[in-house]
Amino acid sequence: MGAVTHVAIPPTVFPMHIKPRNADMVHMEKTRELVWSRSIESDDETYLLFLYREDFSVVFPHMIRYTLLLQDKNEIIAVFRTNNYEYSPTVPLDAESSAHRVAEEWASSLQKDPVAFLASIQVHMRKAPSREHSTVVVIQGSPRSDGNSSIMAQWVSDAAREAGETVSVIFPDDLDIHHCIGCYRCFNTGTCTFDDDMGDVISAIQHSSLLVVCSPVYTNTVPGSLKILIDRCQAYQAAIVLVGRLKGPRGLI
Numbered sequence: 001m002g003a004v005t006h007v008a009i010p011p012t013v014f015p016m017h018i019k020p021r022n023a024d025m026v027h028m029e030k031t032r033e034l035v036w037s038r039s040i041e042s043d044d045e046t047y048l049l050f051l052y053r054e055d056f057s058v059v060f061p062h063m064i065r066y067t068l069l070l071q072d073k074n075e076i077i078a079v080f081r082t083n084n085y086e087y088s089p090t091v092p093l094d095a096e097s098s099a100h101r102v103a104e105e106w107a108s109s110l111q112k113d114p115v116a117f118l119a120s121i122q123v124h125m126r127k128a129p130s131r132e133h134s135t136v137v138v139i140q141g142s143p144r145s146d147g148n149s150s151i152m153a154q155w156v157s158d159a160a161r162e163a164g165e166t167v168s169v170i171f172p173d174d175l176d177i178h179h180c181i182g183c184y185r186c187f188n189t190g191t192c193t194f195d196d197d198m199g200d201v202i203s204a205i206q207h208s209s210l211l212v213v214c215s216p217v218y219t220n221t222v223p224g225s226l227k228i229l230i231d232r233c234q235a236y237q238a239a240i241v242l243v244g245r246l247k248g249p250r251g252l253i
Contacts, residue, residue: 066099141226
């Protein structure tokens with residue numbers, strides 16, 4: 001086993017280019033460095049492992065992400081990612097040591113039994129969003145179906161349809177949405193660890209041209225179900241950051 005100094009990495013693995021101070025695009029230019037690499041010869045096949053350290057400080061203060069790539073001569077076989085925001089102060093682990101531990105484990109497994117190891121790598125495929133996309137998305141944030149928020153949501157829906165737009169009304173109180181636990185794993189993949197109704201909500205928001213949020217003020221803040229939905233949009237923010245997606249027009253209603 002020896003060190004590998006270079007390999008061509010497909011642009012889809014590191015699509016992020018972020019430049020701070022650019023108001024129209026989240027376009028990060030991060031510091032990325034190769035911190036560990038290994039070439040493994042096993043069963044007449046050459047496997048390459050690369051561990052990169054990425055500086056995400058323009059997203060969150062001192063955020064560091066580690067990306068481990070496993071590839072053969074033709075393609076990337078597996079990717080492991082972790083970032084330092086995942087680890088709380090009371091946990092005796094950190095992102096750097098965890099990334100190196102996984103790298104060594106993969107190297108050892110490939111050396112001993114590559115067939116068994118590659119078979120053990122499972123790719124979790126999430127179901128495609130079932131909600132049809134509309135140009136206007138209205139989030140009716142009140143648990144009351146007959147209150148002022150409901151009336152306002154109906155006004156918006158009627159006006160949008162009269163203007164020839166398609167409309168989707170989302171009721172957070174009727175959805176299965178787990179609360180955000182602040183694990184920051186969405187900054188590894190751009191998706192949340194919880195596979196629930198929020199995936200459909202984010203897809204609807206992503207494909208809309210107008211988002212309207214109706215909220216009551218009887219508690220001087222938003223209701224709990226709406227707050228959970230807003231918090232879970234952290235994963236949407238992570239996805240935008242990671243792919244360098246152009247932001248659309250912004251407004252507040």
